[in-house]
Amino acid sequence: MSESERLIAAARQAAANAYAPYSGFSVGAALLMTDGTVITGANFENASYGLTLCAETVATAAASTAGRLKDIVAVGIVGGMTGEDGAEPVLPCGRCRQVLNEAAQLGKRDLTIYCSGLTGGPVEQYRLSELLPHAFGPASLGLV
Ligand code: THU
Secondary structure, three states, X not given: XXXXXXXXXXXXXXXXXXXXXXXXXXXXXXXXXXXXXXXXXXXXXXXXXXXXXXXXXXXXXXXXXXOOHHHEEEEEEEEEEOOOOOOOXXXXXHHHHHHHHHHHHHHOOOOEEEEEEOOOOOOEEEEHHHHOOOOOOHHXXXXX
């Protein structure tokens, strides 16, 4: 199984546990770490809609909690209407691009981002640097 296939499969598994009763849109994210392990997240909505956390942010926070924020290498993201066939690739929202950039700059590496649909469809491949060019991050504040 290729890196992209592995991450998209893990993201689809995570999306099965999305808590998305308000939007009905399930998203899963899977982070490949430097040691080959995978950390996942799913979107986590709230009755106070604006408090919703995206799948990529949940996964990145889990990596940080494990003390491994700087060890993220690649990301798989899938999304689509819950319970439906979804073949349209989902790309990370602006906030999640910024959240992932924290990890990228700390780890001093560009991230590979694989995007696909909830249940199938093509896998698109991007670099974080093309989705969020000229990023402001920890390097801008002299942290790395
Ligand atoms: N969502 C994500 O989890 N990640 C994204 O990059 C885009 C949007 C979630 C938030 C919300 O629960 C649902 O998708 C619809 O916006």
